Amino acid sequence: MNHYPEVWGRPRDDVYGSYNPSYLQTSGPKTHTQSPAVTGTSVIAVKFNGGVAIAADNLASYGSLARFTDVKRLRIFGDSAVVGFGGDVSDMQYIDRLLESIDIRENYSAHGNTLNAKNLHTYLSKVFYKRRSEFNPLWNHILVAGFDENKNPFLSSADLLGTTYSAPHLATGFGAHLAIPILRRLFPEETPIEKISKEEAEAALRECLKVLWYRDARSLDQYSVAVITSDGIEVKENQQIEAQSWAFAESIKGYGAQVN
Template sequence: MNHLPQAWGRPRDDIYGAYDSSYLQSHGPNQHTQQPIVTGTSVVALKFKDGVIIAADNLASYGSLARFTDVKRLRTFADTSVVGFGGDVSDMQYLDRLLTSLDTEEAYSSSGHTLNAHNLHTYLSKVFYKRRSDFNPLWNQILVAGLDGESKPFLASADLLGTTFSSPSLATGFGAHLAQPLLRKVAPDEEAAAKLSKEQALEAVKESMKVLFYRDARSLDNYSIAVITKDGIDLKENEKLEKQSWAFADQIRGYGTQIN
């Protein structure tokens, strides 16, 4: 018996003949991902006077199929920042490995300093732009939330083209259409966000997650939420929308067999 790993799962040559792998050879051009396959939907984030709140549901969809219901799309970095990922899950995993390597390098640096949220956003935006310039983009849009070098709340976005911008409230995916109007009601500008309490910001973000669950077909009622302040990161990865049910539908006139 051949115990070499390269022979595992192959028919025995002495019985079935030599293994022919010629059909695997290709002389065509290198190909890159043309479109995302397994994707995560919205990430929403909001500044308040002491920090930033960011949330994302735990669903990864295979096309329109709600396939994976336990995919955490918030990633902490160096106890100072949280990165929220929307878009392709495999590219998210690549970026997660990249951030893990960077985090390890920073932790063992002799300088005694680490990247804050502003530095981290700049780094990731350059990664996105470089991959875009190579015609091999990372099919993600990310939100970086945390504190900048002056310990002030920081929130900014970057996408697969390397486009970046910042705002008191941000959202990716359908959240840009459904959640942003709700968040802008409580924080229309930086001045309003600087007066916003943690409780008010939490209520606005949770209400946005509720609306997304009802209105976005690619969302889930299980979600992760993180609060970043000077005291650190409070990350909860298995939150559930309370009292959310479609049971009200049978009370709507014209639903199902109801005729009156």
């Protein structure tokens, strides 16, 4: 090996010849990532009277390893929309850069119009579908929360296939199995959103995140929550799930040294 600092780690040219990268070129088929590496889990959102509340924990897992514990998976777009990301973190970062470029272009435009949450969701669903059609999907499942063109609360999802779905409360990942039943119990389908307060929506999200912390091995007890209202977007980061303790296990017979 050549030990001069400017070429550390490279073989010596006078011994092995100059480096030839031609072996990296191939005439074979172009390949894409077939499975995500670093992923985030559930995103949960609820409509309420006058807005939408959305929450996601701060964990990014490398397989089954809780690798990164400070990854914010809620992104603010403009003044009235929030995008929550589940799935691959690198694809989330790609979409985040895409949204940032759109936001800059919107702010510098002369027409004065800005994308609302419904417009943003339509755009992202087309991006997902395009990438899926190219057999190079973005491995994400997102929730878009905010307002539509009529200033009504808007909440909808889009996944890696470009499939879209709207409902008064939505969740991605494992939350679709654990959080949605809780939200349906707290807010039955016949309950109009006008009867759901902001405080009730936030409390429901905290309850769902607590259940996910106990039941989902890819979740964390620290989370971020965003509340979108006509007054703007309020974001609370690095929130802690209260009363999250496994101390109750000590009272279970047969646990540890307790046998009676």
